[in-house]
Amino acid sequence: MTAASRPTVVLTGATGVIGTSLLTSLTAHYEVTALVHRRRPEGATTCLKADLTSHRLGLTASQYREFAAGIDAVVHCAGLTDFAPPDLASFDQVNAEGTRRILELAEAAHVPVILLSSAAAAFDIPGEDLVARSLRAYSHSKRRAEELATRTSQPVAVVRAALLFAARDAVTAPRQQFPHALLTALLQDRPGGLPVHPEHWADILPMESLVDYLTALTAAMLRGDRAAPGLHWTTAGPARLTAADLERACLDHLREAGRPPKGRLLADPATARGRSHGMARIAQLGLLPPEEPALPTDLLRYLPAQPSRADVLDALAHTVRRCAPWAPCPERRGPSG
Template sequence: MSRSPIVLLTGASGVLGSALLPELVGCHVIALTHRTPVPGADEQLHGDLTAPRLGLNQAAYKQLAARVDAVVHCAAITGFSSGQEATHALNQAGTAQMARLVADADAVMYHVSTAFVARTDLTRAHQGHGSGEATARPEDYLDSKRAGEEAVRASGVPAVIIRPSVVIGDAATGAISAFQGMHGIIHGLLRGLLPLVPVPAHSPIDFVPQDVVASTIAALVREGRREGEVWITAGNNALTTERALQVIGDTADELGMDAARPRMVGPDIVDRLIRPVFIANLHPRTRRRFDDMLAMTALFADGRLFPTSLGQVPGAPAELNTSELEAALRMSVAYMARAKGMTRTPAPASTASESVQVPA
């Protein structure tokens, strides 16, 4: 009888890693941990992606390399406010370290990047706009993820580069291990803190439920895919900004919440009129919140549709249709609202904690 493949999983305590772990049925999973223990893994190994040999002594590193068949690399700094040095240290240098282990192990690498590497031209910095008082710098994150992909390609190891779009909660329940990215915008909308959204009504808002991403990655591992790029996105079926805001507003109404519907405006109007006339005189914390939102939503304003590989991976979920995306968004909105005590309906027993992180 052939043995179970041994998979080293990084980022197992994160949003994608925690969703992926139970999907790796039939695999012996070693979770590489740094601070947080990971329930459900077959083994746990304490290490540091930014240290030589992952922080292991030479004997332990050689033993690990002799055992591993595949590496699923989910670990990353996904926050836009972590700083250029820390972001590149993990997302670029850490990825290069994992590629080196894959080479030493004669294994295959499944590297989780982000679909937004295709939208680096949309950042405010790239378009020559000032960042104002924003702490969010999406250009640092995107540059680091592009550099991470290049590190994988330059290593020459067998590798699949996986590019999910914005990750929301489980399609059926909305549950997620940490609120991130789009949840922050939803929270602001539900609390009435965002009277306007600087994204044109027609712009696509591409998101995918975490279980779809996890199931697709697990299917790639089971298939033994060894090369190529896989886009886990909504593709042509991505909701428009107008429709996504409508779904969020309708869900708030169903939950008995009084959430004002925001106005959609183009970023040019924000820079020419709204920010200098209306935002400049607000409290510094409010200005900073607005500028952070402006930096993040720039990645969606007039964005091109992403390609998608859903429906093309054997054993993985099919392409999501518009109705399925709307239903998943409703579940994520409802889950977050209940978890944060914004409705009278109590949250499930296991709720997510707030995070300042963004799309994977």
């Protein structure tokens, strides 16, 4: 550990959807150095401009050595999450090769790593259309990042996160994220509805649960908890929601906003026409059939309670209010950090 009064934690992706909330939580306990690419986050102790896809993060040899000598842990949250980037190879370049650079930094510094992965790493996405190939490239890049983590000499905790609701302090929802894009599409109340089976489900976790878990896990890694390295699932588990739950929350909000819906927001995929691409396709691939078991969850390893269905429904209602298509839309972003 460094001689500073508080440990120094490096955070990547500090300007992203997760990193913004996590930065606030980590700075309450640690000195936080945010690795930044373009934008500088508010609240970090220090910021260092770096390129996750470059050798030594784009730093000189002396800068790299000095930087590595002054850190105690790395929390790697940066990643590419676009639905359809211009080049699908970008997923591997950012999510896998970027992880390789972070693991090299951890080895140089002899410090542990908390690697934010995705539950998508556990799935293979069928189909050859652009949406399917994009989602598959994303899941493969996350899986490869996890594989790289198994080969490093330093302790690594890999966190497979579920989808996420907007943070409580978010003014608007980040509509480039799947749950928020889906809710925005439902709130548009288009004729015919979105062709998704109402009983299909998605695991969506309140942002605060993930942030609390990552913060507790960082503390465990720093104190050398021997049970902390390895795989961690951070999901809603048995509190997963169905497409019908999402529709119901959107219908309630439309009525509250004085925009009574024209009809159902979901449509029977077997009879719906002309909606086999775009958000309809993303929803069809992103929502799982009812026979699929709930995702595993490890939240109780470091949190006092697993979110209940009531907690998740409350987070859903909060997020729906921020997904209304008539609300201001934040600037679209690519890689976080």
